[in-house]
Amino acid sequence: MKTLTTSQKEKIKKAAELLVNSKHSIILTGAGISTESGIPDFRGEDGIWDKYKPEIYGDIESFLRDPSKFWKMAREIAPTLFDAEPNPGHYALAELEKMRIIKAIITQNVDELHQKAGAVIVYEVHGNINRFSCLGCRASYTKEQVLNKLKKGRKSAPLCNYCGAPLKPSVVLFGEDLPKFEKYMSIDLAKKTDIMLIAGSSLTVAPICDLPVYTLSGGGKLIIVNDQPTHLDDKAEIVLNHKTGIILPLIVEEIKKIKIERESELSI
Numbered sequence: 404m405k406t407l408t409t410s411q412k413e414k415i416k417k418a419a420e421l422l423v424n425s426k427h428s429i430i431l432t433g434a435g436i437s438t439e440s441g442i443p444d445f446r447g448e449d450g451i452w453d454k455y456k457p458e459i460y461g462d463i464e465s466f467l468r469d470p471s472k473f474w475k476m477a478r479e480i481a482p483t484l485f486d487a488e489p490n491p492g493h494y495a496l497a498e499l500e501k502m503r504i505i506k507a508i509i510t511q512n513v514d515e516l517h518q519k520a521g522a523v524i525v526y527e528v529h530g531n532i533n534r535f536s537c538l539g540c541r542a543s544y545t546k547e548q549v550l551n552k553l554k555k556g557r558k559s560a561p562l563c564n565y566c567g568a569p570l571k572p573s574v575v576l577f578g579e580d581l582p583k584f585e586k587y588m589s590i591d592l593a594k595k596t597d598i599m600l601i602a603g604s605s606l607t608v609a610p611i612c613d614l615p616v617y618t619l620s621g622g623g624k625l626i627i628v629n630d631q632p633t634h635l636d637d638k639a640e641i642v643l644n645h646k647t648g649i650i651l652p653l654i655v656e657e658i659k660k661i662k663i664e665r666e667s668e669l670s671i
């Protein structure tokens with residue numbers, strides 16, 4: 404495992420100070436925070452889009468023309484996705500919410516791992532893989548019902564019991580609109596926040612990649628934790644190119660130390 408440099412340790416302390424002094428900090432997460440739970444990301448090393456072209460496997464027009472392509476990719480990823488458990492990065496962010504350090508987690512992820520780790524104020528701007536509906540009659544199906552359909556070994560898309568149309572998970576594909584409430588709430592939070600911590604995102608997909616720019620133009624600051632550089636690194640207050648599962652718990656540890664020091668000063 405990559406060890407921390409002195410500079411990274413200093414940056415972790417600085418990030419903790421920024422967060423503990425912030426009035427309404429928020430978190431933006433991407434697929435990178437879930438790779439340590441075994442779920443592949445999209446553009447990192449061995450990312451999903453290396454194997455499956457997004458314009459064929461991740462696009463709504465392509466899905467409507469031939470849903471079996473999306474479902475071929477989904478069959479491969481679904482077991483990992485459905486069985487995944489939160490990792491220390493998810494638990495660290497849930498703890499920041501419990502400590503009232505952050506106002507919300509805006510996530511591009513559909514794996515529900517933030518909620519499984521105990522966070523509740525989570526805005527899923529790209530939907531959620533645990534809900535499915537029929538493209539024909541809008542009947543809705545649970546993950547278990549869809550998994551049973553997939554197990555029946557059909558190569559094509561799982562079909563609706565009633566009208567026979569293909570099912571689609573409630574995830575946002577390229578070419579689809581984002582859920583309105585989550586989208587506009589995220590933009591409002593991004594404009595108002597004084598600190599946005601970004602964890603595990605390449606910041607390449609609009610409109611969510613614009614959120615940090617709203618924060619900057621509102622005078623807010625960015626903390627970026629990502630194991631690859633992003634195009635906003637030069638505008639960030641702090642950049643930590645390391646694993647979220649390592650860095651985020653260390654930031655929480657530093658915040659706890661600061662809070663204990665402050666409480667002991669007050670009690671003198």
Ligand code: APR
Nearest residue numbers: 433434435438444445446447511603604605630631646647
């Ligand atoms: N720790 C830190 N960074 C990581 C880790 C990790 N453990 N694992 C991966 N990363 C980094 C990768 O290097 C990459 O820069 O996380 C980033 C993930 O970027 P993407 O794969 O592009 O994921 P994301 O930014 O969430 O993509 C946004 O694109 O395809 C759509 O809908 C999809 O929601 C997704 C959106």
